[in-house]
Amino acid sequence: NAGVTQTPKFRVLKTGQSMTLLCAQDMNHEYMYWYRQDPGMGLRLIHYSVGEGTTAKGEVPDGYNVSRLKKQNFLLGLESAAPSQTSVYFCASILRGLSTDTQYFGPGTRLTVL
Amino acid sequence: AQSVSQHNHHVILSEAASLELGCNYSYGGTVNLFWYVQYPGQHLQLLLKYFSGDPLVKGIKGFEAEFIKSKFSFNLRKPSVQWSDTAEYFCAVTAGGTSYGKLTFGQGTILTVHP
Numbered sequence: 600n601a602g603v604t605q606t607p608k609f610r611v612l613k614t615g616q617s618m619t620l621l622c623a624q625d626m627n628h629e630y631m632y633w634y635r636q637d638p639g640m641g642l643r644l645i646h647y648s649v650g651e652g653t654t655a656k657g658e659v660p661d662g663y664n665v666s667r668l669k670k671q672n673f674l675l676g677l678e679s680a681a682p683s684q685t686s687v688y689f690c691a692s693i694l695r696g697l698s699t700d701t702q703y704f705g706p707g708t709r710l711t712v713l
Numbered sequence: 714a715q716s717v718s719q720h721n722h723h724v725i726l727s728e729a730a731s732l733e734l735g736c737n738y739s740y741g742g743t744v745n746l747f748w749y750v751q752y753p754g755q756h757l758q759l760l761l762k763y764f765s766g767d768p769l770v771k772g773i774k775g776f777e778a779e780f781i782k783s784k785f786s787f788n789l790r791k792p793s794v795q796w797s798d799t800a801e802y803f804c805a806v807t808a809g810g811t812s813y814g815k816l817t818f819g820q821g822t823i824l825t826v827h828p
Contacts, residue, residue: 603756630814639722641803641818642757649813657815689756696814699745699764699807704757 601625603705605690611711612680620675620708622690628703630696631673632657633665635686636707642689648673649696680712715740715806719819726794727827734789734822736804743809746787747816748778752800760802763787764809774798796828 606621622631629650634642644657648667662684664676673692677684688708693700720735738744745764749757761772768780778789787804804819 632815634818639820641717641719641820642805642816643818644815647813647815655813691757691816693814699762700814701747701759701762702814702816704749706756 603690603692603703605688605705605708607708608706609709611713612677613713614681616680617676617678618680618710619677620688620690620710622673622675622692622705623671624673624690624692624703625671626692626694626703627670628692628694629670630693630700631667632691632702633663633673633675634689634691635659635684636689637686645675645688680710682712684710685712686710715744715808715817717804717806717817717819719802719804719822721822722820723823723825725825725827728796729793730826732789732791732794732798732824734802734804734824736787736789736819738785738787738804738806740785740806740808744806745809746778746780747805747807748772748776748787748789749803749805750800751803751821757803760789794824794826796826798824799826800824 603624632647633645646665651670690705691702716739747762748760763770805816
């Protein structure tokens with residue numbers, strides 16, 4: 600049981616390049632989330648999914664797209680990377696989406712956009 | 714929409730000192746409250762959570778937090794810190810009801826414990 604995993608762990612992009620971050624969970628969780636972490640700002644929700652085939656916008660969705668084609672995977676895409684997207688990205692999941700559920704986080708992806 | 718404020722950005726303590734980290738939230742309805750910890754180079758882990766019952770909640774590693782509804786606060790405490798408690802601590806809330814489990818985080822407090 601690996602929990603929540605993220606690929607890649609580190610990435611450096613040039614402005615305008617695209618990339619996809621992969622999040623995978625093996626806990627059969629329904630809900631998945633993408634956050635970004637910036638110094639002094641905590642974690643902010645980018646997008647989330649309440650089940651396979653569904654996605655919804657979070658607090659800071661601009662410049663990102665997501666897809667949840669399989670229940671266990673949640674992909675975060677940057678179509679045209681900008682320096683403002685330099686951040687650490689965390690994926691998380693919960694079993695049922697109840698407000699009392701504990702979120703399980705992945706190890707993070709550190710992205711630098713030059 | 715709810716918001717969370719952590720007043721201390723960086724706290725520096727010596728081992729065996731007592732710790733209290735402040736957390737205040739803003740939301741008019743029912744909330745569920747969480748404290749997460751992020752050790753250097755690691756992912757976030759749950760320390761404790763409150764959603765009902767006894768407002769004094771005990772978590773892992775000797776941490777506890779008290780929910781004071783009248784003050785919209787959920788402060789984290791530990792009587793005696795250790796060097797291994799050096800980490801960043803995040804307070805977070807979810808709104809009760811249909812919130813889809815979305816967490817709203819505070820800005821985080823970096824705790825440095827000197828041996």
